[in-house]
Amino acid sequence: MEYNVEDLLPIVEKLSREYTSNESSSVSYETARMLMRAVLYCIDAYKSEKSCESVEERESGYELFSVNEKLNAEMIYRRGYDRVVAKVIQAKELYNAIIDQFQDFHCRNCHDTIIEGIPQFFLRYDPRFKPYDHILTLDYPTIKSLDTLCGVDAIDRYLRNIKTEWSFLNVFDPKCVEALLERIIPDYKNLFLDNISNAVLLTGIGCILAGKPVGMLELQKNDMELIGSFFGDASEEKAEEKIRMLISKLFRSGFPENAELEEYFLTTSKEYAVRIVNGIKNNALAGVFDLTDITIGMS
Structure with missing residues (x-):
């Protein structure tokens, strides 16, 4: 059975009464639009707990959707709402x-x-009237993007990304990570806006190629010859293949029981390949890695 937007209007009307504390079911166009988005978000939550496209992108073309024939539109909405609340708790x-x-x-x-x-x-999220609004700008970036996720789905994905990245970062001595960040930007405490695990993994790959302890996260200028010779005149595609091999080797040996880490960080291989190949072509490989014996601004 299919429901169109008209079937959802009674749900929006009930939400309108709740929104106005039962004073009226008549609300402004902007408020009605907000409540319709809330209904659609919860219906999406019922249909799929794994993914949620941005309601803002979908609302203009979201006219029909299939649901279980035994459930009417309001039941679908209520079950979806319950799943949204459960996901917040999780x-x-x-x-x-x-x-x-x-x-x-x-x-x-x-x-x-x-x-x-x-x-x-968690203090301000409104699953009833604005479940699609995750409130935060999430300025600290994760390696994997949130795509078009919104609401609690975006927060859930973000936290899962953070958990994965810190499973990797937590094996390093914090002082070594901080020293690396300080080499990238001396005032990194206030100015570093990039992803920490991205910088750590790139340096770790360099340490593997230079035959140095990965945990120290230290490379010198004379290590660039070994790194450069490993890639030679490889194209970006070939360099990416080599980097994927190195990442797999690193995580399979260091985290043999966590295949998720390898899969997650393999997504960095293309970016690293572009940076390294360009560094070799321009005789500027030292600028790709943050070395202990080169001051920022020097070649």
């Missing part, structure tokens, strides 16, 4: 597990987003 549990062993390496952007920002989501 996300809060995930956040508490992450924060228990979390370190921000004194990076303000990371701290402000994860330590200060995420709790605000």
Whole structure:
């Protein structure tokens, strides 16, 4: 059985009464639009717990959808709403597990987003009237994007990304990570806006090729010859294949019971390949890696 938008209007009317504390079912166009988006979000939550396209992108073309014939539109909405609330609870549990062993390496952007920002989501999120609004800008980037996810789906994916990245970062001595970040930007505590695990993994790959301890995260200028010779005159495609091999080797040996880490970080291989190949072509490989014996601004 299929329902069109008209079948959802009674649900929107009930939400309107709740929104106005039962004073009226008549609301402004903007409010009615907001409530219709809320209904659609919850219906999406019922249909799929794994993914949620941006309601904002879908609402103009979302006219018909298939549902279980035994359930009417309001039942679908209510079950979807219950799933949204359940996902908030699950996300809060995930956040508490992450924060228990979390370190921000004194990076303000990371701290402000994860330590200060995420709790605000749980305080201010409105699953009834604005379930599609995850409130936060999530300024600290993760390696994998959130695509078009919104609402609690975006927060859930973001936290899962953070959990994966910190499973990797937590094996390093924080002082070594902080020293690397300081080489990238001396005032990294205030100015570093990129992804920490991205920088750590790139340096770790360089350490493997230079025959140095990965845990130290230290490379010198004389290591560039070994790294350059490994890639030679490889194209970006060939370089990417080599980097994928190195990443797989690193995670299979260091994290043999966590295949998710390897899969997650393999997505960095193309970016690394472009940077390394360009560095070799322009005789600037030292600029790709943040070396201990080169001051920023020097070649």
